[in-house]
Amino acid sequence: VKADPSPTPAKGSFARLAALARLSGEDLQALERAAHSRSRFHAQREIVSENAPALPPSIVLEGWACRVREFPDGRRQILGFLLPGELIGGRHHGQPLATTTIMALTPVTLCPAPAREHGEDGLAKAYAVSSALEESYLYRHIARLGRMSAYERLADWILEIRERLALAELVTANAFPMPLTQEALADTLGLTSVHVNRTLQLMRREGLVEIRSGTARLIEPAHLEAMVDYRPARAGDLRAG
């Protein structure tokens, strides 16, 4: 964890918050200022540990992180992802201890999330929408793990990731970064890496999805969506309130 004064504007980092609520010039300035003090984490490093003091509210500028739970016998479950533009700990600030371990899956850059001054500014609204989205991703993950086949889990998960990365403007022509190993994917979807491998091959052969060298490409998104009863989280509806 080291501070870095160089202000490289991370692609997609604030695009997401701006997509969730109308941000004022002041809001954007506060974000720019916050982005000057960054913390970086190497891949595979823990960012916060379960039951250790929680992080101050932060924004992911670059990279993928995840919440993860490990079992005493080595089993591992990835509980959720933290993607560029998303918030860490924006929700329950005031809670002293982290409820889950958070680790970096790739090199990760964070910056502090500027405090929302009043209930009605744009940033506060963006944080609230972000938090509601985070909750809906958890529910979706539960439904996926509880009631979908391996094939459906993969399809549904990829569609969710595309939707989330699109908010940060990281999706171009249905292609987007997907830096996970098949083992991490297995720990996400409640499968073994062997089975993930076979299922991915099947999707490839069927011409629906390509995942190669850290990039995912959806060939037939409509087909995938039909298969899993795809329902986007509709940030617009959340914003309306």
Added chain:
Amino acid sequence: VKADPSPTPAKGSFARLAALARLSGEDLQALERAAHSRSRFHAQREIVSENAPALPPSIVLEGWACRVREFPDGRRQILGFLLPGELIGGRHHGQPLATTTIMALTPVTLCPAPAREHGEDGLAKAYAVSSALEESYLYRHIARLGRMSAYERLADWILEIRERLALAELVTANAFPMPLTQEALADTLGLTSVHVNRTLQLMRREGLVEIRSGTARLIEPAHLEAMVDYRPARAGDLRAG
């Protein structure tokens, strides 16, 4: 949904909030007042529908409700439970639309959750802790569905429910109400009701758990806890902040 002026003090309804934070006399009076306007729901009725206007923040006085997601082909996944003393919609108020359907599993009584006047009163603290607990139950549910065997899922789930009902003082001598059908349990744990039945029988034969006529009784709680790496959610730690 009908209002009922009779103030029958529901057992355990406020015990939980009082267990989560030190409540002042004012807090308790506000709760008593709120408990005068109740809404009741029959078993199997929807309390709120996904994407319909959200409920105002409410407290469960009696009965079990759940968040649920249904698939177009009839599959069903229970996403989480709302037990006596727990809050509905305390978290993201200001979000206009409900993110999940909530339905009553038994007859359910709700009352409005009194607004927390300032950030630092006892009620606000209790709501914040309740919300943090709710989040931790979601993470636990994900780990359960993703990485546990049927036997472990049942054991882990029962221990969680005991812990949650204990906060509302509904657990006596390791026995507590468990009104779910085996089919609802299956929809919770991502199994079929047939397999739930067989797994319950196995636990019964092994002398660990009895579930009969709406009551669960843990015979060997320590044994169960060892089996699933049981970690209580430690409301005390959350309160400390």
Added chain:
DNA sequence: CGACAAGTTGATGTTACTCAAAAGTGGTGG
């Protein structure tokens, strides 16, 4: 008592896991 939901049982099928090894990939230093 009758009817309907819930629980139980048996036989069989399938999805996904396990174990083991081979082949591909990328980074490093000589």
Added chain:
DNA sequence: CCACCACTTTTGAGTAACATCAACTTGTCG
């Protein structure tokens, strides 16, 4: 440039856990 290493992906064969289907039994409540 190549040799080497660790890691990831891929493949095969056998297995276990859980699902499916269908009947039968028990419990509950009018």
